[in-house]
Amino acid sequence: xxxxxxxxxxxxxxxxxxxxxxxxxxxxxxxxxxxxxxxxxxxxxxxxxxxxxxxxxxxxxxxxxxxxxxxxxxxxxxxxxxxxxxxxxxxxxxxxxxxxxxxxxxxxxxxxxxxxxxxxxxxxxxxxxxxxxxxxxxxxxxxxxxxxxxxxxxxxxxxxxxxxxxxxxxxxxxxxxxxxxxxxxxxxxxxxxxxxxxxxxxxxxxxxxxxxxxxxxxxxxxxxxxxxxxxxxxxxxxxxxxxxxxxxxxxxxxxxxxxxxxxxxxxxxxxxxxxxxxxxxxxxxxxxxxxxxxxxxxxxxxxxxxxxxxxxxxxxxxxxxxxxxxxxxxxx
Amino acid sequence: xxxxxxxxxxxxxxxxxxxxxxxxxxxxxxxxxxxxxxxxxxxxxxxxxxxxxxxxxxxxxxxxxxxxxxxxxxxxxxxxxxxxxxxxxxxxxxxxxxxxxxxxxxxxxxxxxxxxxxxxxxxxxxxxxxxxxxxxxxxxxxxxxxxxxxxxxxxxxxxxxxxxxxxxxxxxxxxxxxxxxxxxxxxxxxxxxxxxxxxxxxxxxxxxxxxxxxxxxxxxxxxxxxxxxxxxxxxxxxxxxxxxxxxxxxxxxxxxxxxxxxxxxxxxxxxxxxxxxxxxxxxxxxxxxxxxxxxxxxxxxxxxxxxxxxxxxxxxxxxxxxxxxxxxxxxx
DNA sequence: CCCGATATTGGATACGTTTTCATGCATCTC
DNA sequence: GAGATGCATGAAAACGTATCCAATATCGGG
Numbered sequence: 001x002x003x004x005x006x007x008x009x010x011x012x013x014x015x016x017x018x019x020x021x022x023x024x025x026x027x028x029x030x031x032x033x034x035x036x037x038x039x040x041x042x043x044x045x046x047x048x049x050x051x052x053x054x055x056x057x058x059x060x061x062x063x064x065x066x067x068x069x070x071x072x073x074x075x076x077x078x079x080x081x082x083x084x085x086x087x088x089x090x091x092x093x094x095x096x097x098x099x100x101x102x103x104x105x106x107x108x109x110x111x112x113x114x115x116x117x118x119x120x121x122x123x124x125x126x127x128x129x130x131x132x133x134x135x136x137x138x139x140x141x142x143x144x145x146x147x148x149x150x151x152x153x154x155x156x157x158x159x160x161x162x163x164x165x166x167x168x169x170x171x172x173x174x175x176x177x178x179x180x181x182x183x184x185x186x187x188x189x190x191x192x193x194x195x196x197x198x199x200x201x202x203x204x205x206x207x208x209x210x211x212x213x214x215x216x217x218x219x220x221x222x223x224x225x226x227x228x229x230x231x232x233x234x235x236x237x238x239x240x241x242x243x244x245x246x247x248x249x250x251x252x253x254x255x256x257x258x259x260x261x262x263x264x265x266x267x268x269x270x271x272x273x274x275x276x277x278x279x280x281x282x283x284x285x286x287x288x289x290x291x292x293x294x295x296x297x298x299x300x301x302x303x304x305x306x307x308x309x310x311x312x313x314x315x316x317x318x319x320x321x322x323x324x325x326x327x328x329x330x331x332x
Numbered sequence: 333x334x335x336x337x338x339x340x341x342x343x344x345x346x347x348x349x350x351x352x353x354x355x356x357x358x359x360x361x362x363x364x365x366x367x368x369x370x371x372x373x374x375x376x377x378x379x380x381x382x383x384x385x386x387x388x389x390x391x392x393x394x395x396x397x398x399x400x401x402x403x404x405x406x407x408x409x410x411x412x413x414x415x416x417x418x419x420x421x422x423x424x425x426x427x428x429x430x431x432x433x434x435x436x437x438x439x440x441x442x443x444x445x446x447x448x449x450x451x452x453x454x455x456x457x458x459x460x461x462x463x464x465x466x467x468x469x470x471x472x473x474x475x476x477x478x479x480x481x482x483x484x485x486x487x488x489x490x491x492x493x494x495x496x497x498x499x500x501x502x503x504x505x506x507x508x509x510x511x512x513x514x515x516x517x518x519x520x521x522x523x524x525x526x527x528x529x530x531x532x533x534x535x536x537x538x539x540x541x542x543x544x545x546x547x548x549x550x551x552x553x554x555x556x557x558x559x560x561x562x563x564x565x566x567x568x569x570x571x572x573x574x575x576x577x578x579x580x581x582x583x584x585x586x587x588x589x590x591x592x593x594x595x596x597x598x599x600x601x602x603x604x605x606x607x608x609x610x611x612x613x614x615x616x617x618x619x620x621x622x623x624x625x626x627x628x629x630x631x632x633x634x635x636x637x638x639x640x641x642x643x644x645x646x647x648x649x650x651x652x653x654x655x656x657x658x659x660x661x662x663x664x
Numbered sequence: 665c666c667c668g669a670t671a672t673t674g675g676a677t678a679c680g681t682t683t684t685c686a687t688g689c690a691t692c693t694c
Numbered sequence: 695g696a697g698a699t700g701c702a703t704g705a706a707a708a709c710g711t712a713t714c715c716a717a718t719a720t721c722g723g724g
Binding site: 011017018019020021024030031032035052056057058059060 | 671672
Binding site: 049050092110210 | 336353381383384385386388389392394396403404405407410411413414417423424427428429430431442444445447448450471549578581582603604605608610639
């Protein structure tokens with residue numbers, strides 16, 4: 001029952017060599033062909049697995065990569081995580097995952113946990129304004145942001161979708177359809193998109209039509225419903241995330257606003273159900289999985305280069321949730 | 333730049349005590365009030381964080397918990413993961429996540445990785461027939477299955493939803509509506525549900541109406557489309573997962589089958605988009621998050637008791653995707 | 665044939681922690 | 695007051711590995 005696990009010493013003994021030799025053979029160091037073969041044979045026979053514990057302690061790094069995201073339940077973040085896991089797996093690296101709930105405090109807590117674990121590489125979708133990340137930098141942890149860039153942190157490379165362009169094409173599309181009162185329904189950490197939205201809309205921008213919810217479903221729904229109730233004159237909404245999009249659809253339905261007749265909707269991120277919705281949702285697709293994968297690549301390559309981050313393209317996928325707004329207002 | 337991290341030895345030196353005392357103070361051992369306070373003060377001043385590396389090596393266990401699931405992209409598994417993470421976080425334990433893609437080989441590979449990491453607790457949604465789990469048991473790793481139980485493994489406790497009951501009520505509901513030709517659209521690892529389906533249907537069962545897809549979206553769609561094409565006489569479908577349900581909706585739409593007029597659909601698992609779909613989908617809700625949470629509880633409590641697993645209730649949520657099937661067949 | 669260079673090898677050390685054990689000291693009991 | 699008991703404490707060992715370093719074996723050139 002309580003069998004001691006086979007160590008490198010056992011292998012060394014059984015193969016009649018020193019532990020140093022075994023270690024070298026297994027780490028790809030130099031050794032004579034015959035010793036190498038003998039060691040490998042014995043190791044296989046004993047079903048020896050080098051203990052990451054010993055190795056990590058010796059080289060003072062856990063070798064794992066930490067992944068911090070707001071909510072693993074959200075398909076989008078799930079896809080980012082999937083990309084990270086795929087890349088990490090091909091590199092043989094374990095991934096420690098934590099969810100921040102978009103709470104900087106919780107994020108800091110998790111950062112502490114990762115540091116304690118000796119993780120030396122972290123990928124994060126950052127929550128706060130980025131000053132919670134001083135500890136990782138100080139500890140020499142290679143850090144890469146994904147999906148969002150953090151306000152005050154230009155010293156951390158980030159892999160993000162081209163939000164600016166995405167918002168731009170979406171707004172152009174809507175204005176091209178004749179919309180003038182366009183609302184933005186945002187979530188946490190979307191400064192980029194917000195500024196892009198304001199810029200794209202130019203003189204048309206109406207600050208009252210910009211609403212920012214917290215991360216939760218309830219908050220998103222409340223924000224959407226409040227927006228629709230207070231401003232029945234708006235004709236189009238840009239939802240900055242699939243949770244917000246979902247909330248918009250539900251709130252619209254609740255208030256008897258028909259999409260797209262009464263309200264045009266564009267949602268950030270192409271999720272599977274966008275096509276199932278009625279009407280199918282026009283979306284700004286983001287390469288979620290690629291974001292994760294590229295971030296993992298970056299973090300695995302090491303912080304030597306300074307690629308200053310990666311910008312991935314977005315794509316407007318037109319389905320059925322936007323309608324033209326003629327000069328004649330539908331009286332409703 | 334290359335600062336050595338502060339160790340317990342530094343704290344001991346600065347506080348004028350031995351390392352053993354520091355360790356005791358920090359692990360809640362006995363110490364005189366004054367020394368305790370001094371050590372804590374110094375530790376705080378130096379911003380000392382005990383290294384999990386050293387501790388893990390010493391007690392020969394990483395203290396982390398491993399989580400293996402088929403696909404982190406799937407909302408359902410995401411919710412299970414969320415439950416696990418929540419419980420693990422409250423216990424301060426890191427979680428190493430891996431995705432198996434429902435591939436036993438890949439699963440075995442990941443198990444190896446977890447063992448190498450010295451993980452001593454694993455939660456898994458198992459992929460294969462369960463003989464890939466011999467290594468963890470042999471290594472004394474506390475293992476708990478979630479969501480599925482593995483064929484040959486009755487020595488591993490499992491936390492699962494009451495599939496049998498869920499299938500039963502769904503089938504009863506459909507037969508109550510007059511349906512006779514009911515299909516089952518299944519995925520990997522659903523022996524439980526399949527047998528429950530056969531049993532609930534009794535003499536009505538038609539083996540040709542039972543289709544099992546692999547885990548992917550494509551495979552699910554192919555299975556659904558194939559089923560609908562080959563058997564236009566079926567009137568109801570039970571989809572054993574949200575991926576399958578999605579595929580069923582898409583395939584039905586493609587083949588111009590109207591839900592629920594031409595085809596009634598019940599889907600396993602209540603996902604957010606079930607309500608957004610048109611018509612809203614009738615589902616069998618499973619407590620996904622609870623499954624994860626309870627599994628984590630089980631695995632954290634340790635393998636001492638033998639609770640033989642946990643069975644969580646399911647609930648049929650009736651929405652709009654099922655219609656009564658009168659005695660008169662709609663001629664179509 | 666000898667010497668220097670090179671390749672291979674194993675002993676020893678260090679990584680940071682927990683835990684055992686022995687020691688010293690104060691208090692308690694009879 | 696002497697022995698017993700308890701507590702706080704620190705030295706040291708161990709966990710499993712990678713790597714430094716010295717020692718040995720092998721080889722080539724002169």
